[in-house]
Amino acid sequence: MRSKNKISIIIAAALLVFPSLVFAAGSPAKGESYNMVLISLISLMLILLFVIGMLANTLRVLSGVARDKIRKDRQSTGSNIAKALLLVLALSFPALGNAAEAITKAAAPASNYISGIPADDYYLIISVLLLELIVIFALVMYIGTMLKILKSKPETATAGAVAAPQESWFWDKFNAAATLEKERDILMDHDYDGIKELDNSLPPWWKYGFYITIMVACVYIYRFHISHDGMSSKEEYTEAMEQGEADKAAYLATTGNNVDENTVKMLTEPNEIAAGKELFGKNCIACHLADGGGVVGPNLTDEYWLHGGSIKDIFKTIKYGWQEKGMKSWKDDFSAKQIQQLASYVKSLKGTHPAVPKAAQGELYIEAAAAAPATDSTKKGSDSTKVEKSK
Amino acid sequence: MSNSFEGSMGTSVQTDKFFYDNKIVKWFAYATILWGIVGMLAGIVAAFQLVYPGLNMDMAATTFGRVRPVHTNAVIFAFVGNGIFMGVYYSLQRLCKTRMFSDALSKLHFWGWQSIIVLAAVTLLAGFTTGKEYAELEWPIDILIALIWVVFGINMFGTIIKRRERHLYVAIWFYIATFVTVAMLHIVNSFEIPFSMMKSYSWYAGVQDALVQWWYGHNAVAFFLTTPYLGLMYYFIPKASGRPVYSYKLSVIHFWALIFLYIWAGPHHLLYTALPDWAQSLGTVFSIMLIAPSWGGMLNGLLTLRGAWDKVREEPVLKFMVVAVTAYGMATFEGPMLSLKSVNAISHFTDWTIAHVHVGALGWNGFLTFGMLYYLIPKIFKTKLYSLKLANNHFWIGTLGIIFYVVPMYWAGFMQSLAWKEFTAEGTLKYQFLDTVKQMQPFYMMRGIGGVLFLVGALIMAYNLIKTMQMGTAQNEEPAEAAPLAKVYVPHSTEYWHRWIESRPIQMLVFSLVAVAIGGAIEMIPTFMVKSNIPTIASVKPYTPLELQGRDIYIREGCYLCHSQMIRPFRSEVVRYGEYSKAGEFVYDHPFQWGSKRTGPDLARIGGKYPNSWHFNHMYEPSSISPGTIMPRYIWLFENNLDTAITPAKIRAMQTLGVPYPAGFDQVANKDLIIQANGIALDLSMNNIKIKSNKEIIALIAYLQRVGTDIKLEQKVTATAN
Numbered sequence A: 001m002r003s004k005n006k007i008s009i010i011i012a013a014a015l016l017v018f019p020s021l022v023f024a025a026g027s028p029a030k031g032e033s034y035n036m037v038l039i040s041l042i043s044l045m046l047i048l049l050f051v052i053g054m055l056a057n058t059l060r061v062l063s064g065v066a067r068d069k070i071r072k073d074r075q076s077t078g079s080n081i082a083k084a085l086l087l088v089l090a091l092s093f094p095a096l097g098n099a100a101e102a103i104t105k106a107a108a109p110a111s112n113y114i115s116g117i118p119a120d121d122y123y124l125i126i127s128v129l130l131l132e133l134i135v136i137f138a139l140v141m142y143i144g145t146m147l148k149i150l151k152s153k154p155e156t157a158t159a160g161a162v163a164a165p166q167e168s169w170f171w172d173k174f175n176a177a178a179t180l181e182k183e184r185d186i187l188m189d190h191d192y193d194g195i196k197e198l199d200n201s202l203p204p205w206w207k208y209g210f211y212i213t214i215m216v217a218c219v220y221i222y223r224f225h226i227s228h229d230g231m232s233s234k235e236e237y238t239e240a241m242e243q244g245e246a247d248k249a250a251y252l253a254t255t256g257n258n259v260d261e262n263t264v265k266m267l268t269e270p271n272e273i274a275a276g277k278e279l280f281g282k283n284c285i286a287c288h289l290a291d292g293g294g295v296v297g298p299n300l301t302d303e304y305w306l307h308g309g310s311i312k313d314i315f316k317t318i319k320y321g322w323q324e325k326g327m328k329s330w331k332d333d334f335s336a337k338q339i340q341q342l343a344s345y346v347k348s349l350k351g352t353h354p355a356v357p358k359a360a361q362g363e364l365y366i367e368a369a370a371a372a373p374a375t376d377s378t379k380k381g382s383d384s385t386k387v388e389k390s391k
Numbered sequence B: 001m002s003n004s005f006e007g008s009m010g011t012s013v014q015t016d017k018f019f020y021d022n023k024i025v026k027w028f029a030y031a032t033i034l035w036g037i038v039g040m041l042a043g044i045v046a047a048f049q050l051v052y053p054g055l056n057m058d059m060a061a062t063t064f065g066r067v068r069p070v071h072t073n074a075v076i077f078a079f080v081g082n083g084i085f086m087g088v089y090y091s092l093q094r095l096c097k098t099r100m101f102s103d104a105l106s107k108l109h110f111w112g113w114q115s116i117i118v119l120a121a122v123t124l125l126a127g128f129t130t131g132k133e134y135a136e137l138e139w140p141i142d143i144l145i146a147l148i149w150v151v152f153g154i155n156m157f158g159t160i161i162k163r164r165e166r167h168l169y170v171a172i173w174f175y176i177a178t179f180v181t182v183a184m185l186h187i188v189n190s191f192e193i194p195f196s197m198m199k200s201y202s203w204y205a206g207v208q209d210a211l212v213q214w215w216y217g218h219n220a221v222a223f224f225l226t227t228p229y230l231g232l233m234y235y236f237i238p239k240a241s242g243r244p245v246y247s248y249k250l251s252v253i254h255f256w257a258l259i260f261l262y263i264w265a266g267p268h269h270l271l272y273t274a275l276p277d278w279a280q281s282l283g284t285v286f287s288i289m290l291i292a293p294s295w296g297g298m299l300n301g302l303l304t305l306r307g308a309w310d311k312v313r314e315e316p317v318l319k320f321m322v323v324a325v326t327a328y329g330m331a332t333f334e335g336p337m338l339s340l341k342s343v344n345a346i347s348h349f350t351d352w353t354i355a356h357v358h359v360g361a362l363g364w365n366g367f368l369t370f371g372m373l374y375y376l377i378p379k380i381f382k383t384k385l386y387s388l389k390l391a392n393n394h395f396w397i398g399t400l401g402i403i404f405y406v407v408p409m410y411w412a413g414f415m416q417s418l419a420w421k422e423f424t425a426e427g428t429l430k431y432q433f434l435d436t437v438k439q440m441q442p443f444y445m446m447r448g449i450g451g452v453l454f455l456v457g458a459l460i461m462a463y464n465l466i467k468t469m470q471m472g473t474a475q476n477e478e479p480a481e482a483a484p485l486a487k488v489y490v491p492h493s494t495e496y497w498h499r500w501i502e503s504r505p506i507q508m509l510v511f512s513l514v515a516v517a518i519g520g521a522i523e524m525i526p527t528f529m530v531k532s533n534i535p536t537i538a539s540v541k542p543y544t545p546l547e548l549q550g551r552d553i554y555i556r557e558g559c560y561l562c563h564s565q566m567i568r569p570f571r572s573e574v575v576r577y578g579e580y581s582k583a584g585e586f587v588y589d590h591p592f593q594w595g596s597k598r599t600g601p602d603l604a605r606i607g608g609k610y611p612n613s614w615h616f617n618h619m620y621e622p623s624s625i626s627p628g629t630i631m632p633r634y635i636w637l638f639e640n641n642l643d644t645a646i647t648p649a650k651i652r653a654m655q656t657l658g659v660p661y662p663a664g665f666d667q668v669a670n671k672d673l674i675i676q677a678n679g680i681a682l683d684l685s686m687n688n689i690k691i692k693s694n695k696e697i698i699a700l701i702a703y704l705q706r707v708g709t710d711i712k713l714e715q716k717v718t719a720t721a722n
Helices: A002-026 A036-069 A077-106 A119-152 A159-163 A165-175 A180-186 A204-226 A233-254 A270-283 A311-320 A336-348 A371-389 B003-009 B022-049 B064-096 B103-126 B139-161 B170-189 B206-241 B248-270 B277-289 B291-304 B309-314 B316-338 B341-347 B351-380 B388-421 B433-471 B505-529 B545-556 B571-577 B612-620 B647-656 B665-686 B696-706 B709-721
Strands: B016-021 B192-194 B200-202 B477-482
Touching: A036 A119, A165 A204, A204 B277, A204 B291, A233 B571, A270 A336, A311 A336, B016 B022, B016 B064, B022 B064, B022 B103, B022 B351, B022 B433, B022 B477, B064 B103, B064 B139, B064 B170, B064 B206, B064 B351, B103 B139, B139 B170, B139 B192, B139 B505, B170 B206, B170 B248, B170 B505, B192 B647, B200 B647, B206 B248, B206 B291, B206 B316, B206 B351, B206 B505, B248 B277, B248 B291, B248 B505, B277 B291, B277 B316, B277 B505, B291 B316, B309 B316, B316 B341, B316 B351, B316 B388, B341 B351, B341 B388, B351 B388, B351 B433, B388 B433, B388 B571, B545 B647, B545 B665, B545 B696, B612 B665, B612 B696, B647 B665, B665 B696, B696 B709
Parallel strands: none
Antiparallel strands: B016 B477, B192 B200
């Protein structure tokens, strides 16, 4: 019972670290997507690990009983089995480590993906899962054998009687605790309202664990503040920004998707306009209303424009925004393609009849005649946006 | 062998006869149960407001920003606070073999603390808040808290001084450390300058205020929710199980290590912020080193139960305590993990933190309190627990409640954080903030249900305990006897060195104070003294009077409870919100408003992002601008007139704190205020919005349009210069 509890503590602790493992893996600053398949696989891995823990514990308790029953043999089966089990558990931990590493790698670009996970890592995770299943199978077999041993000797006690002291041999050793029988020897002459105190020594794993955390602390301070091997927050930031730009450039180089305000053309295909409409519905209606009639922002359905009505002007307005007038820059929210779709949709609104149109603002813009002035306004605008951008 | 052994053996020894005061314990127990239920109820209301924002009923006092501090203050200081006093008043008398020092002080302490709680609830709902989490109470109440805390201290030390037990048991070491540290934390963090009967500004500004606040905030967890409860665990687990404490040595080592190391760890609440890197690193490494000392307490608790696990199966008291100690172990392992920068980058500002604290609050504090109550009430009423079955039901419902609460919150926090950070291949953010808020809804719902389950458990307990009380009669005066302390004490040579201090409570107090003072001093003094820690920025100017008024409304409405003002240097945050926050930007922020949770988006660069009309509409009906938002309406801001009579006092208070308003500015401040307010009202009227310029909303808009713009201005200037 007691050790069962402790095992559950350890497992609980392991579960708590799990998100950190995944994270160590994910390096989200790099912008790698988090993948439901990956998360499910990892969760499954941990659940199986938990099952292994439970089975192992059951087996350990059973083996304790069995050991007592066949003690005459002098060949302490129980302890052997427990040792074997510990070995198996120990083996599965590196497996977990591998898995973590696998996800780490998942963050790196690879050519072959399966369900969004690099192929190598996918196979690695699957093999860890298989390994876990094998372990579970083996444990179930062991438990079956153990039950058989117990059943074959009807005079032996049932598992219920396991709460006896001998059950605790492992934890006693692990904690360097005096056994319950020897407790009297270390009972101190303290008595507070009937509370006595034992003079057990510090559990060694605890003590050395404490030393290790102190060493980790020293190494940490050394790395980040003396040798500067560890990156400061600002260095991490610079690197993430550079990486982000590089990734973006690399991606755009491989697609024909890098339109900008100088090359943008009006889209006319219905599906492109529909895509623009969908974006508009999700992001723009707070200020421009669903029918484009305008409320906080200007009316988009009339022929008057504050910042130019050409496709290039509208593209630019959406991309960089007019901060001082309350139009935010959307370049970090939408791709160039999406801005193109949006701008095309906005232009397509011309001449529609919104329910409550806002009064016209800005200058009259007429498509054919405005070809020359439009370029002008683009130029003028891009100067001011440069100032904005250069931060 | 032991004292009591001597007492019972040597009948010739003259013993003193006296009475333990159970009445005060009983009162504190009633208060614990009552405030526990109230605090949990407030939590449930707040939880469901995040699903149904309409639950604020369009009233200021019932809005999340005011309900949430009521919940946190009620569960920490009312529920756990009374739980501490209940357990301490019960155990201290018995561990010292004496009655409490003074019945009058006990009563003063009890009624003083209850009036603080009532005052706290009323003032928080009325909007009087300092804007510093878990230290929201305003200056008159702060003073009252300090006084009552001293009353508690005198009563405790008086009892210890007149004890009939030579040595102090480990539980009392924890009580002493709790007393001195909480006093230190409360006094230092509450330094503030009053400008009216109920309002004040924090003495510290910006980065320094943040450091002091989280030194306090973290150690409120350590020394209000942890050390006293460890002390109580050391009394109640051995008593309820009848087992000796596992290891005296472990008690000694983990006690000193814990109180010394804990105090340093505050900056782990400020990782990746504008706090200097060296201070952040100290927060991280001391958190790592805290694992073992924290687990020392858990081990000593659990290993004390060796050989008594059969009792745990039967006895609800022990069941609750085992889960409590286990939850403590989990939370104190998770805490250091969350202090690692890489993990914190994900967990911070999300519901992950909320899950983490609730493992501690519901599991450790809640369950240990329940265990104590199930132990104490039958003892005091000299009867048996009314129903073991109900207690067992409480145990299972409570456990289920914890699971229902924390699992969705872990999942939600992790998911939301990753969504915030996700980019598309084209280098744009994949999700709008609002998208991620909408995804939270089912999780918030489940969390609310978890909270309800936990409360149902507590109500079952209340019923069970009331029935128990009805079955017995309270023994308010419990007779006891003990031999008086011998004048001379000859320690035997084989004693542990630590026994020396255990018979010297004053030295214990002084040494504890030294141990807990070091960490804070080493972190704070350089942050205050060394200029390079907070590089100044020339373009950062004090707030205008209208903005200052608006900022006070921002604080009053508890905006900081859902919105941070701290952009961390991450690509995802800079792209989403703007340039990351710099230490020099906050030098006039008394108090700082960095926040600790992003239920809504960060506001550090909200200034100038949207037009005034956007803010106007958004504050009036948030869902008209952001469909699906969970932000409540703030319609009273459109009705209340701004209190301009207080403006000069506010300016003078700021001047006292070193904010460089020109001399005599307090007299002309309102003129300045009216001009700015009229400007905003005019701008709104051009957008077809009619509002008088003397309404509170105008001030709030002025503040929001200012936040984070000083540094933008500077960059624009340099950019043009180039």
